[in-house]
Amino acid sequence: MVAGGAGEGARERGGMSKLSSPWRSDFPIFGTKMHGQKLVFLDSGASAQKPCAVIEAMDAVLSRGYANIHRGLYEISQNLTAAFEDVRAKVARFIGAGSANEIIFTRNSTEGINLVAQSWGRSFLKEGDEIILTAMEHHANIVPWQLLAGPVGCTIKVIPITADGRLDLPAFEKLLSKKTKLIGVVHVSNALGTINPVETIIKTARAFNPAIKVLVDGSQSAVHAAIDVRAMDADFFVFTGHKLYGPTGIGVLYGKAEILDSMPPYQGGGDMIERVRFSGTTYKEPPARFEAGTPAIVEAIGLGAAVDYVVDIGMEAIAVHERKLLEYATAEIRAVPGITLYGPEDTAHKAGILSFTMEGAHPSDVGMVLDPCGVAVRTGHHCCMPLMEALGVDATVRASFGLYTNSADIDALIAGLYKVRSLFGQG
Ligand SMILES: Cc1ncc(COP(=O)(O)O)c(C=O)c1O
Structure with missing residues (x-):
């Protein structure tokens, strides 16, 4: 997967077609880079990017x-x-x-x-x-x-x-x-x-x-x-x-x-x-x-x-796009060894948010490895300390989608997670 690069591996493994947001170009931030890398913004749950409008x-x-x-x-x-x-x-x-x-x-x-x-x-x-x-x-x-x-x-x-x-x-x-x-x-x-x-x-x-x-x-x-x-x-x-x-x-x-x-x-x-x-x-x-x-x-x-x-755009069109992304991302992340995914199994009861932990790496380690790859995720308790206590963890990694998220963003996340695995001696 890592060797295959963003997008390719995912399509080969999952057989799912690439999901592109038709609205991404409305957001000027995606013309910018983070650490010299294409910005992969998976923290819309914290705050979303802004369209030109x-x-x-x-x-x-x-x-x-x-x-x-x-x-x-x-x-x-x-x-x-x-x-x-x-x-x-x-x-x-x-x-x-x-x-x-x-x-x-x-x-x-x-x-x-x-x-x-x-x-x-x-x-x-x-x-x-x-x-x-x-x-x-x-x-x-x-x-x-x-x-x-x-x-x-x-x-x-x-x-x-x-x-x-x-x-x-x-x-x-x-x-x-x-x-x-x-x-x-x-x-x-x-x-x-x-x-x-x-x-x-x-x-x-x-x-x-x-x-x-x-x-x-x-x-x-x-x-x-x-x-x-x-x-x-x-x-x-x-x-x-x-x-x-x-x-x-x-x-x-x-x-x-x-x-x-x-x-x-x-x-x-x-x-x-x-x-x-x-x-x-x-x-x-x-x-x-x-x-x-x-x-x-x-x-x-x-x-x-x-x-x-x-x-x-239509809230229904946004919901449909995010649902497809969620299904794609859920299948992709489940295929990464050592991942524990929190929240409903059934994507019908879930919005575009993936909350997970990784064997052998604390969520903040995961966030720090992803950052130089240009991948922005949220790590921590997400202002839900009682929930973290109920889950028996102190923190999770959270990837959250917006209407501008593409499957290539998910692929970049997955590639980053394999990098975490190899850096932390799991891969
Ligand atoms: C479910 C939920 N409630 C409340 C808030 C608080 O939002 P704000 O900080 O904009 O008041 C957030 C922000 O993360 C949230 O996700």
Whole structure:
């Protein structure tokens, strides 16, 4: 395989045809090199590369149309305010929300979850109440609940995972109690790729007690497939712009209108008030109530361009491409001796993420050997320390795909893994 070079060996062994992304040339970064090698970017799960459409949309605002929004009576401010609010409506359509007023711009997914914990949680949870999370949550969907649970005196319960990295649903049903107030569940695990049956979880929770709220962390799912928050019946849904080919500094919190209406502000400042007096202040309706201060204006425009970009391609086309890649990559990596692959065996329950360890080499050794080969992967705990503990490892290597990933990227990864084997005396 190593001798065969990227692409060739894979086709000979697997008999599968090469998979090329028709959209790769939209991403200027792939014209650059890393350590003088062709860039093989397999860390989209951490943050995705940006297409020209996003870069140009942000550049256009900064070069020709920048001003603060929601304040100026002059043309460029009014135009940019309209463009900013258009993005809100676009995002609402993108995830199937009923109204643009259900879309709150945040800095990222993390801030969206903290907002729910501190605003909704502080208002509606009391001592003895229970929050159910899963063993595969990102720290962003654990720590905000711990920050709330400590002072309020509520308890966090955890849905365990099965041996093949899926949620143990019978165990989940046993965790439900009349004290359960909120369930926080990741839609697609960033560390395993598992696609969780959030619809089933929500239906089960509703059947048990319709008052239970469910927050879905869509940081990895909004990128890989079409989302419909109303069909899913999520109370809250968060995602982050930089994983969806958009910029950093912008994320989205969706909340059902009636729930947002019942929530107090998260932060105070400009743009979220109706009337300020030293004797007391009144607040705007959602979403403005939750967007204190000058927002990430240019980043929101970038997010809008990213949404347009993926919608034009079609989320279904992206999902099909990533599924084929996943099937190809899974077969290829399984053929490498000494690999342990984590997450569901069946690729039907998995997004474009491969999480693995290698016999005889720590994940950080693997990452360091791959780097000079031009191969960028993530190594470590992936902000999922409790999951790593459940898997019995301290770290894994993670290769994650984007819509621009080709099978040649996988071949380069596999070639790099054979290099690791030979360097660590396994090959
Ligand atoms: C599943 C999941 N949730 C939450 C986050 C946090 O995203 P952000 O750092 O953009 O808030 C990530 C990022 O890796 C993630 O993968």
